[in-house]
């Protein structure tokens with residue numbers, strides 16, 4: 001049977017149409033000023049042409065905002081499930097999204113062992129890269145190309161606000177923007193590695209969420225963790241995928 | 255003998271020309287892009303017309319940046335000393351400046367008993383009020399007048415970056431800017447009260463630093479601490495005053 005999972009994040013809304021273990025359709029958009037509108041858009045897009053009403057599971061910040069879902073599940077459960085579908089031997093998930101970050105430890109069977117969540121401080125989230133990129137007039141999507149092979153310039157501030165001022169000073173002092181950006185990515189990767197280290201985790205580690213698409217971040221994170229960091233083309237859909245999977249299981253039980 | 259104390263802060267540079275326990279001259283300016291320039295400006299202004307070279311003590315972030323000082327002392331020692339001169343029975347100093355905040359516990363004799371310092375997170379500092387005021391197109395100096403007697407609108411985010419977004423949303427939702435600003439001040443006062451509570455402190459509490467000039471902040475801080483909060487017209491000079499006092503003592507010894 002076809003099931004749908006929608007992950008209503010504060011920055012992006014992701015959705016998956018799933019059949020068994022196979023992704024049939026993907027949906028991704030910037031979360032609207034009214035997040036419920038994005039959920040409705042995801043729902044309409046994913047179910048278009050599908051006979052009947054697929055089982056719908058919602059996760060993410062906005063999961064309570066509409067009343068037509070069959071189930072609402074916390075992000076932590078969905079991300080763990082989704083990560084295991086993307087890579088079946090995953091023991092640690094590090095998810096860095098636009099406005100939060102989490103580390104999830106799974107046991108050998110994929111059950112939740114422990115987790116940590118940060119949605120209080122912008123410095124450990126995609127927002128940090130957004131703010132600094134905007135300050136330097138760079139597109140976040142260009143970070144990889146710009147910083148490829150560039151020696152990072154050290155950055156002192158960890159706070160997004162103070163880092164923004166520091167970056168402006170470094171530019172005035174004539175430091176090249178690509179060296180500053182590499183330094184910013186490196187500082188954030190180091191911070192994320194500390195965050196992971198607060199949990200007792202094992203490999204393989206799967207990196208999910210929007211920031212996982214940044215290859216230079218991945219490389220620096222692997223360096224600071226001194227371990228391999230895996231990712232997946234569908235890594236940004238891990239939460240939605242897990243949500244859709246819950247529907248598949250529900251279907252089997254009933 | 256005349257002595258000079260200069261407090262080279264990251265936002266403002268303050269200086270005092272002292273004779274015994276009496277302030278002869280004050281100096282205050284925005285810290286220049288090159289902080290050493292502001293120290294030199296303070297030094298030249300304060301010593302103008304003074305015979306000989308007054309004993310100079312430097313404190314604050316920039317205290318190592320020039321080589322003509324007789325002494326360099328940490329902020330914590332200077333703030334404690336300065337606070338006691340402003341109010342002799344002070345047992346707790348809460349100092350909130352442009353980019354840091356500190357709580358200092360003093361024993362009955364005014365000796366340092368314990369302290370806490372935050373210069374890592376903009377949310378507990380004057381920078382928080384600056385960022386939000388700028389977002390709402392308000393001058394920080396106007397906060398008191400604007401928020402006087404206004405019921406604070408609740409604010410969820412504690413992070414400066416997330417609070418900025420929240421404030422923009424609240425404006426779009428039609429909430430009055432003065433209610434938002436009162437909410438912002440209240441949220442920061444609550445956070446500062448938590449910060450103070452992390453130390454075992456006693457009254458009287460003297461509030462110093464740039465933010466101490468904001469009467470509505472003081473009122474809300476007193477409410478959250480459930481205790482009186484004193485301040486002084488010269489509260490922003492506490493560090494410089496303490497530094498100048500160290501010179502007075504030095505003179506007596508030698």
Ligand code: SF4
Nearest residue numbers: 121123159375413414
């Ligand atoms: S450190 Fe900076 S980014 Fe983090 S909570 Fe504080 S203000 Fe926000």
